[in-house]
Amino acid sequence: MIQVYGHARTRSLRVCWALEEIGAEYRFIDVDLPSGAARREPFISLNPGGKVPVLLDGDLVLTESPAIVTYLGDQYAPGKLVPAVGTLLRARYEQWSYFAVTELEQPLWTMAKHRFALPEARRVPAMIDCAVWEFGRTLKTLEKGLQGPYILGDAFSAADILLGHTLLWAQAFKLEMSSPTLLDYLQRLSLRPALARAMAREAAA
Template identity: 40%
Template structure:
């Protein structure tokens, strides 16, 4: 397998999955700063021009959450998806919660702070996105009370997808008032399978 990525991006999320299942893979560095994601050779792999992308033989899987779910199905013995149907439903629920309710406001903040040209940045949308994130983060904080992981008694796809976002939010100073999320972040990144934190990964970019 090959994982196409760039340090500090959602490729870190795919790395979580690959490391947790102990997969044999090659990491292919796609230099976003030099526009390699817009070159024809990469666009043939992912027409959206985004990382990460996992290539497994003839299978090409973009989207970081989809990669983690694919790995969970490919390596069922690693139990990233719970066997129990009720717990599995909860794993799907919290995975989708992460990419819809947590990730989207973080992206809005990032776009209007760094990515958009200055004349297109909306400070009001940054504040709205912060409010949206804080509201949803409070729900996750409450859910994690008394829990080590989001679902069940072991790490699942929901954790692989979510913990990267909590690190992202930490970089933006958004979890200072959430001690449960801070503890969750430290606990999961202490795992030997954990990829580098976003700040450390950026240093290698």
């Protein structure tokens, strides 16, 4: 059975969401991040970076949420969550997946690091204001890219999981999102039953 190592309200939600969309069986294993469990054995042997999520599928140990959700789509639901390799739609899928984690998420992670994740002596409060500004600018790029109900048009994909989770993260940080287009998009994603099931699965661990 697929195993997912993660923690509630982290990027592991992306993986659980994808698995719920696919309908695959999996076991969610909570990694107690506040206690430092991700930096100790046995978890550190799975991911020397000490971060969640980690996916175990047979002999495969996979880290990085974009890689994991793409693997799950290709392996367990071809054409459902991830477009076929070699197609133009796959190229657009990869474009927006990379955008989610290199552009949209990056300012949020900067905020998190300088609010609580880094040792206090390493935090630079001025970085937070810069990241808030950068996030607002990046939202405009996403808004222009939305040409339908989902980022690839009419079809929901794992790219929407990556983008939707990141927007939920921004919402939790109480960042301003005033665009009706983006608010409608986030509402549409938030109402997906698979997301509710994934959240419940993590919360119950």
